[in-house]
Amino acid sequence: MSVSRLIQNGLERCRGIRDMVGNTPLLAIHLRFRGEPRVIYAKAEHLNLTGSIKDRMALHILERAYLDGAIHPGDRIAEATSGNTGIAFSAIGKALGHSVEICMPNWMSQERVSLIRAFGATIRPVSHDEGGFLGSIRLCEELKRRESGVFLPRQFSNPANIEAHRVGTGPEIAAQLSHRGLKAKAFVAGVGTGGTVMGVGQYLKSLDSGVHIHPLEPAESPTLSTGCKVGRHRIQGVSDEFIPPIVDLQSLNDIIAVADGDAILMAQRLACELGLGVGISSGANLIGALMAQDRLGPEAVVVTIFCDDNKKYLSTDLLREEQTRPGYLSPEVELVAYEAMPRANLSM
Ligand code: PMP
Numbered sequence: 001m002s003v004s005r006l007i008q009n010g011l012e013r014c015r016g017i018r019d020m021v022g023n024t025p026l027l028a029i030h031l032r033f034r035g036e037p038r039v040i041y042a043k044a045e046h047l048n049l050t051g052s053i054k055d056r057m058a059l060h061i062l063e064r065a066y067l068d069g070a071i072h073p074g075d076r077i078a079e080a081t082s083g084n085t086g087i088a089f090s091a092i093g094k095a096l097g098h099s100v101e102i103c104m105p106n107w108m109s110q111e112r113v114s115l116i117r118a119f120g121a122t123i124r125p126v127s128h129d130e131g132g133f134l135g136s137i138r139l140c141e142e143l144k145r146r147e148s149g150v151f152l153p154r155q156f157s158n159p160a161n162i163e164a165h166r167v168g169t170g171p172e173i174a175a176q177l178s179h180r181g182l183k184a185k186a187f188v189a190g191v192g193t194g195g196t197v198m199g200v201g202q203y204l205k206s207l208d209s210g211v212h213i214h215p216l217e218p219a220e221s222p223t224l225s226t227g228c229k230v231g232r233h234r235i236q237g238v239s240d241e242f243i244p245p246i247v248d249l250q251s252l253n254d255i256i257a258v259a260d261g262d263a264i265l266m267a268q269r270l271a272c273e274l275g276l277g278v279g280i281s282s283g284a285n286l287i288g289a290l291m292a293q294d295r296l297g298p299e300a301v302v303v304t305i306f307c308d309d310n311k312k313y314l315s316t317d318l319l320r321e322e323q324t325r326p327g328y329l330s331p332e333v334e335l336v337a338y339e340a341m342p343r344a345n346l347s348m
Contacts, residue, residue, distance in 0.1 A: 013096045018059065020055075021049050023172065023345060023346070025047070025343055026341040027276075027306070028040075028041055029286065029338045030337045032336065033329075033334075037298075038293065040286060041177065041303040042282070042285070042305065043303070043306065044306055044340065045169075045306055045308065046279070049091060049092070050084075050087045050088050050091045050115075051312070052279075052307060053308065054308075056164045057193075058092045058093075060160055060163060060164035060167075062077075071151040072149070072151075074097075074098070076098065076099045076101055076147075076149060076151070077150075077151050077153065078144065079152065079153050080139070080156075081102060081104050082133070082240060083104065083112035085193075086112065090120070099122075100120075101121065101124065101140075102122065103123075103136035103137075103139040104123065105127075105132045105136060106126060108236060124136075132229075137156070155195065156246065158246070161199070162194075162195050164195065165199025165200050166199040167199075167203075169200050169305075170202070170203025171344070174204065174207060175344040176344050177303070179344075183301060184204050185302060186211065186253075186292040186301075186302045186303070187200055187211065187213050187302070187303050188216055188291075188292050188302065188303075189285060190215075190216040190237070190239075190281045191238055193246060194246055195246065197214075197247075197252065198248065198252075201251070212253045212296070214255070214288065215255050216255070216256045216258060217255055217257055217258075218260050219260075220232065222239070222255075223240065223241065223242065224239070224243060225255055227242075228241070228242065229242070234260040234261075234264065237281050237307060238281050238284070256288040256291050258287045259325070261322055261323070262284075262287055262330050263280050263284035264317055264322045265283070265328065267279060267280050269333075274335050274337070274338055276306070276338065278306045278310055279308040279310055280316075285307070287329050289304040290329060291329070
């Protein structure tokens with residue numbers, strides 16, 4: 001088979017799995033906050049192929065790379081990740097016929113490590129002493145310099161990460177709301193690479209420049225507010241060790257901080273009380289969305305993301321008893337019910 005035929009084949013394989021990524025339901029979460037009826041809208045990204053929002057970015061980056069000739073059949077994909085990206089590239093990379101190498105900090109949940117291995121990818125664990133997250137990125141860059149046939153998605157600096165959400169997640173949210181005659185007043189999303197908050201933010205702002213776009217970070221480890229790694233937190237997938245190059249804080253509204261224990265309590269309650277099995281950052285996002293709504297008024301349409309499912313957290317504090325603390329919002333929330341709004345079915 002000629003090389004161009006093989007590339008064509010890669011693109012065809014991308015198209016072949018597109019229906020398994022994105023086009024998720026938007027959930028209307030009905031709740032009471034301090035006794036007042038509220039609705040928060042949450043995009044059900046835990047329903048993606050590998051159970052997280054990162055499938056969108058992984059598929060989009062690979063599709064772009066095929067179109068630009070940046071990846072070739074047989075290339076090895078190497079990426080630095082705190083977990084979900086690794087799982088997404090491992091599964092989608094394999095679906096497209098690539099081998100995958102994942103460099104990741106060695107303190108991520110065992111489930112993440114096992115899942116990546118289950119997809120046949122190689123894991124290079126990186127300790128705090130070896131540089132943690134930044135060390136993982138350095139390892140990938142070294143690999144690319146040393147060896148030929150290596151493709152680096154570079155999720156923290158690749159504009160295609162933002163683009164995945166500007167052309168996918170954002171338009172889906174707007175279409176799903178407009179189906180009910182609604183328009184977003186605010187959007188809140190925890191920042192890992194920042195692809196979600198930047199991409200959805202750019203699209204919603206193109207429709208209404210007055211929409212509020214809030215990045216969210218853990219209160220215990222405010223990387224965005226301080227510009228560097230401080231403290232420790234348990235909201236895996238957000239607030240790595242630096243402000244990613246694709247994040248432009250100037251273009252966003254103020255940063256919302258949520259305590260990791262509060263996020264855990266909220267994620268536990270979403271599972272126990274509504275049957276929604278989502279991860280810790282989803283709990284944080286729901287609390288952050290309530291904070292944003294509190295400023296704008298109880299009727300404001302505020303949208304957030306349920307980033308991943310709870311299956312990767314079975315060995316973590318998500319499944320342990322968590323004490324509430326003064327200032328936590330989750331004890332003031334009564335979850336009532338949720339309804340899944342129809343999928344947007346936009347053709348891309
Ligand atoms: N939550 C979880 C569980 C994640 O894995 C990620 C991605 N690292 C995020 C939130 C943040 O998404 P983004 O990288 O688009 O900022």
